Amino acid sequence: MKKIALIITLLYSAQNIKAQNIKFRENIDKDSLFNTIVQKLPVEMHEDFTKTYKNGNEQEKEFLLFMISMPESSKKELIENFEHKKSEIQRLKNEYQKLVPKNYIVDIEFKPESKIFTITEEISVKIYKLKDKTEKENTDDVQRTDGLKVISQNWNLKPNSNELEKVIKSIGWTNETLDEIKKLLNEANCISIQNGKVTTIGFARSGMGKYSYKIFDKPLNEKEKIEYNNNCEYIFYKDNIVLEYGGGAIGSQCFEKK
Structure with a gap:
């Protein structure tokens, strides 16, 4: 179920990025950004997200980064x-x-x-x-x-x-x-x-x-x-x-x- 939700979210993010022609700023180190942001997620999510990121191609990595870089509140x-x-x-x-x-x-x-x-x-x-x-x-x-x-x-x-x-x-x-x-x-x-x-x-x-x-x-x-x-x-x-x-x-x- 988690994987299905993740795939749906990635697809939505992909469409959003493509539609708005969103790109990362030139000074952004994507791997460092991922390592920093993933630590803010619940511990039980670290393994799945890290595995998905490491096994993904460049486009998939960007989609995942876009998703977990969204603002958070409570x-x-x-x-x-x-x-x-x-x-x-x-x-x-x-x-x-x-x-x-x-x-x-x-x-x-x-x-x-x-x-x-x-x-x-x-x-x-x-x-x-x-x-x-x-x-x-x-x-x-x-x-x-x-x-x-x-x-x-x-x-x-x-x-x-x-x-x-x-x-x-x-x-x-x-x-x-x-x-x-x-x-x-x-x-x-x-x-x-x-x-x-x-x-x-x-x-x-x-x-x-x-x-x-x-x-x-x-x-x-x-x-x-x-x-x-x-x-x-x-x-x-x-x-x-x-x-x-x-x-x-x-x-x-x-x-x-x-």
Whole structure:
């Protein structure tokens, strides 16, 4: 089972690398990098990963390195960051709400430049608008059941690019707006934010998943506590705070048990 999961992950990584034309930076010693990173994995995984790496061709080695070089985080780090950055996280929520136009929901994530791969800084922006009940449905619109209309969904845009400028201009934002949001995120030690009835603030990527905070305007009632405490993607933390783990295409879909 482990080998099947490993093969699937390698294939996914291969497609990802090929699609984005990702390469290792010239100063990277791949063997040294592998020996360093593999030590961070659980001990029981060392033998399989080392054997797979040593027996692989150059391309297979790069796929494996890409996979185990992905960022890591945990529920413990998610909680610690909230306790250390409580006021900054609340300020991020409040200030971001002021920047988003009325009746719009904007989800933005800043991805830093990689020190290992030739991946520059990227910004993903998804823009939605509350549906007007009197507005006729357009067959070309992306259909959603949450009362939101998709305005645009854009992944991995380059900073200061014409494409990014066109996207943010549609909601009256400028590069200065992005700088302000990025500053607020950095101060909160977070990477993403989406406004709405519940504000979702992304703390960190981990593998293909992401750890986040869901911040309600008021403390959760008993019904909400049950709904947002399923010990999988949601854990009720306290008051108006819910911890969230969003699993990726491959890997765990729930919070770790320990």
